[in-house]
Amino acid sequence: MAHGLIGLSLRPAAEAIGVSHATLLRHFSSKEELVARVMEKVRDDLTERLRTDAAHLAARTGAEQIEAVWRILCEPAEQRQFLRLFEMVAASGHPGGADEDLTRSLITDWLPLITPGLEREGWPESDTVALATMVLAQVRGLQLDLIVSGDRPRADRALQLFLRGLRHTPADGPV
Structure with a gap:
């Protein structure tokens, strides 16, 4: 984690x-x-860690759950781990790069952690996997931006605006 994957x-x-x-x-x-x-x-x-995090456990909606996870992901140790994840993703685009199953798992392994919160938010089950994919992409994009820019207030505000659009009630109907 300290030295990266390039040249490992x-x-x-x-x-x-x-x-x-x-x-x-x-x-x-x-x-x-x-x-x-x-x-x-x-x-x-x-x-x-999420199983014991008070804010994550107290989350009543998917948006609150994502906010709790974001707080954790912005800690320095987690940021370092995200940097390694981005190295793996970048390597997967090159011949002989990262293992295809491993890079695919960087998405498929995380979706089941996101979908239950979206269902609690009121999203229909038929939309939760696609929506979880969008949430994962948004959070990872903001993490990349934060790692590069160091501008936490801007990244936090961007997440809040994204979550405003994510809030959903069953009365809203299908998207």
């Missing part, structure tokens, strides 16, 4: 954590598998 090699990674290259290879068949397991751990850690 198992030998220096093993040395940095105080184990041999062979030890890493006994646990991970390749650099890609190591990265995949690290990203799974990042997702699992965030999911576990």
Whole structure:
């Protein structure tokens, strides 16, 4: 997480954590598998944190849930993890880049965490996966903007405007 994925090699990674290259290879068949397991751990850690976060637990709507997650995602450690995620996505666009299944999982693994809040918001089940995709894209785009610009007030305001459009009641009918 500290040094990024570009130029990552198992030998220096093993040395940095105080184990041999062979030890890493006994646990991970390749650099890609190591990265995949690290990203799974990042997702699992965030999911576990959300299970105990007071603001996330108190959220009555999908918009409030997203606000609680945004607050967590703007912490420095989470920002560093997002930077690695963006490196993986960028690498997936190049021949021999990131593992296709891994990059696909960066979307498919997160959608089930978003859809329940949207259903509580009153969105019909037929729209929640597409809407969760839009939420994920918006949050990740704002995270990228925040990492590049450092302008938290602007990113926060952009999220608030997005959430204003997201608020929905069953009376609004299908989109």
